[in-house]
Each structure stands twice: as C-alpha cells, then as structure tokens.
Amino acid sequence: MIEAGAAHATLLSIVHGRCFAPGWDETEMAALLAMPGTFALVAPDDEPAGFVLARQAADEAEIVILCVLPEARGAGLGRRLLDSTIDRLRADGAASLFLEVARNNMAALRLYEGFGFVQVGLRPRYYGDAVDALVLRLNL
Numbered sequence: 143m144i145e146a147g148a149a150h151a152t153l154l155s156i157v158h159g160r161c162f163a164p165g166w167d168e169t170e171m172a173a174l175l176a177m178p179g180t181f182a183l184v185a186p187d188d189e190p191a192g193f194v195l196a197r198q199a200a201d202e203a204e205i206v207i208l209c210v211l212p213e214a215r216g217a218g219l220g221r222r223l224l225d226s227t228i229d230r231l232r233a234d235g236a237a238s239l240f241l242e243v244a245r246n247n248m249a250a251l252r253l254y255e256g257f258g259f260v261q262v263g264l265r266p267r268y269y270g271d272a273v274d275a276l277v278l279r280l281n282l
C-alpha cells in the first residue's frame with residue numbers, strides 16, 4: 143500500500159471513474175488531494191486496484207472516497223484499505239470517523255458494519271431522486 147500524492151491524481155480519477163458514474167476527473171482529484179488534512183492510500187503497490195481518500199480536522203475524520211475496481215472486489219482489498227486508514231487516523235489522534243453511504247449499497251454497508259460503524263444520521267435523497275444517504279460513525 144502506498145500513500146498517493148499529486149502525481150497520482152490521474153490514476154485515482156481512472157479508478158474512481160470505473161467505480162462511480164460520473165467519476166471525478168484528475169483536476170477534481172488533485173484539488174481533493176491538496177486539501178488540508180487529506181491523504182489517500184492506494185493498493186496493491188504493483189497494480190493499483192483501489193484507493194481510499196480521507197480527511198482529518200482536529201479529532202474528527204471523514205472517508206471521502208473508498209473504491210475498488212469491479213474485477214478486484216471481494217478479495218479483501220476494501221477491508222485492507224479501511225484498516226490502514228483507521229490505523230493511520232488513530233495514530234494521528236482522530237477520535238471519530240464519519241462517512242456517507244447510499245442506503246442501498248449493501249456491499250459497503252456490510253463492510254462498514256463489520257468495522258463497527260453505526261448510523262448517526264440520514265440525508266434524504268442525497269444521491270438523486272430516490273436514494274438516501276446514511277451517515278455512519280466509528281469511534282476510533
């Protein structure tokens with residue numbers, strides 16, 4: 143697993159674009175990476191197939207993006223990325239980690255529940271017409 147820098151903005155936008163529609167282009171990805179308190183982890187080292195982008199401010203942190211290429215899913219990469227993010231945030235003094243997830247995203251919900259995330263909020267129709275976002279929190 144490596145930490146992504148500005149030079150990885152194109153790679154991150156390609157992976158993101160294969161996981162979400164519409165994806166974010168490399169300019170948007172570079173802007174995200176440049177935000178204070180933001181870091182991204184990419185894995186595996188040899189042939190990147192997924193990444194996490196997180197942001198920390200004081201003792202609160204947020205997962206902005208977590209995604210794994212469709213062909214690489216179900217092999218533990220999402221869990222590994224989340225594990226490393228949590229370790230890093232704990233080491234950096236974060237006390238809680240938040241994220242938003244679509245209510246119908248069962249794969250992501252199972253992953254987060256497995257880590258002990260609990261629902262602390264609801265954003266109705268956050269992802270368009272019919273899909274609510276759940277706000278989840280993990281005490282670190």
Ligand SMILES: CC(C)(COP(=O)(O)OP(=O)(O)OC[C@H]1O[C@@H](n2cnc3c(N)ncnc32)[C@H](O)[C@@H]1OP(=O)(O)O)[C@@H](O)C(=O)NCCC(=O)NCCS
Pocket residue numbers: 161208209210211214215216217218219220221222241242243244247248249250252253254256
């Ligand atoms: C969510 C996502 C990151 C999971 O990545 P992954 O590498 O496939 O996940 P892992 O293989 O590490 O699986 C870890 C756990 O997640 C859950 N999970 C993963 N895929 C699942 C699926 N298709 N159905 C149900 N649970 C699933 C399981 O609890 C799994 O643990 P298990 O293997 O012991 O059952 C991936 O599906 C993805 O990129 N989805 C599209 C983007 C996205 O939705 N990101 C999250 C937005 S909030």
